[in-house]
Amino acid sequence: MQKWYLYSSMKRFLSANVLYPVSSPVIPDGILVLDGNGMVLDVIDPRINLESATALKSAGVVEYFDGILVPGFINAHCHLELSHLRGKISEGTGLPGFLKAVSQLRSDEDEIIIEAMKAADQEMSMQGIVGVGDISNRAVSLSVKQKSAIKYHTFVEVFDLHPDYAVERFEEAVRIQAAFRDNGLSASVVPHAPYTVSERLLQLIGLHAEVAGDVWSMHHYETASEHDMFVSGTGELVSFLKGTGRYDEWMAKGVSSLNYTLPYLPANSPLLLVHNTYAGEADFNHAQALSNKVWWCLCPAANLYIEKRLPAVMEMVARNLKIVLGTDSLSSNIHLSILEEMKLLTGYFPSLSFEEILASATLQPTHFFGWDNMLGSFTVGKKPGVNLLFEEPFPQWHESVYRLTPTTQVRKIV
Ligand SMILES: [Zn+2]
Structure with a gap:
């Protein structure tokens, strides 16, 4: 004794x-x-x-x-900045409709946004979440993260498909990243998705990450029309983007979005692919060719909310892909609870074991974020x-x- x-x-x-x-x-x-x-x-x-x-x-x-x-649980994908949009966007719009609604609704007073973020941070803590990968377009979440009991990594997200604005957008993101880092919070600059960044912007972000050895995150195949946009230049997504007036010069790449983006992946940066609702065999093969550098984030509640569809989870498990879980934001989810995501997966995929789901919510994401020595x-x-x-x-x-x-x-x- x-x-x-x-x-x-x-x-x-x-x-x-x-x-x-x-x-x-x-x-x-x-x-x-x-x-x-x-x-x-x-x-x-x-x-x-x-x-x-x-x-x-x-x-x-x-x-x-x-x-x-x-x-404690780890929420690998969240957008605190969108917390004030809880209940404001209807379900089942599809991704183009969702993106349109977010861009119309997100400009609220900072005070309202900060109060909503504080409540969201508190909600996650009450739900047993101890680590969060949070997508940010601004530095407005900084004070909330500083005071939080939760460990945050901020992905400073950039988007602009027009190459003329690449340098401006990139420099703005680097300034936001510095604001987080100067206040003791980890942050990296990442693209929103393959379909919202120009090749020039992707290059700048990739080179920056190469220098810093940062973790990368990117929304991936949340809609089927992402594939159409890259392969043939057609579909609902490219029509929506052209409709915004800044994306007229889009040229089909003739390959999948992942195939197009991967060459920009910095050699020493782990990559988190988020959503993967329409990802299939070819994407899994590409990722596996990258060996241990790719993690797959599932946000099942948000997928059902926006596209009313779930990713090919059992194929991903059978391939032994590194799976982590995220809630996405309160604009596309009714709660910020990793347990609810775990329960949803259990209900839809009964052959998933509790141990497999628990590892995705705890230990697996610590390997991606580099939190192995403290959490999970x-x-x-x-x-x-x-x-x-x-x-x-x-x-x-x-x-x-x-x-x-x-x-x-x-x-x-x-
Ligand atoms: Zn997201």
Whole structure:
């Protein structure tokens, strides 16, 4: 028995029906030992260390919960800046209709936007989210992120398909990136999507990332007409973009958007492809040819909201692609909850295991963001946050067969 356990009032000893460290197998009745700052000191498996577990329980220091303890969640794709658009855009518009609505609605007073962002940040924290990859077009979210308990990486997003504006847009984005970095927040400059950046702008962003070794993110195949636009220069998306008056000179590339964009990918930057609603075999093959550099972000609730369709999830799983989860923004989702995204995937793809979905919400995204040493698993030395997943009544535990249900809830414990 290690006696220090008993003499520390600052430490916490958390236990539940099951502990999911994620980086190691599940532990029925496991005990998680944390220091006063939430850092993992030990993970006790009673099947291996019965003496310690029994001593702690009989000392009355163990906080026991009905349910499952899992590490804090990571939301790999969000747009805090669009939080004030909650409930303002109708469902099922398709992507071109959605983009049009966002551009018409997004200009609100900064005060209104900041209040909505604060509420969204709070909502994510309450939902057990501890890390967020956030798309930003401005620096308006800076103060919210600085004060937040959540760890943010900001993707400063650039778009303009007209090459004459490439330098101006790029320099503006670099200034926004510097504002975040100067205030101790990580940030990288990224393209919005292959169809909203000129080749010149893509080059500038790619070279910039090459220098900084930044993580890249890009919206990808959220609509079928992205493919038509690149391959043949036709379809609803290119018609919408031409209608805005600045994209008249679009020329079909004769290849898919991913095929066109990949040559600009910096050699040392991990790439996050977001949505992938219409991505298929050819795209998976291209990505796999890039080996370990591509992560695939699923935002299933937003996909159903905008396009009423889900990506080829099981094909992605069968190929062992690195899958992470995102909520997208409150303009295309009714909540900012990774648990709700997990539940949705469980409902639509019953053969997905809880372990697979949990890894996509915790450990997998830490490899992309470079947060491996602090978040994503109950590993000694990390400060991953602790969530309780529960439902009432909590079902009888059968080894390795836990499944999320529509009534599963999350409670942030640490
Ligand atoms: Zn998005």
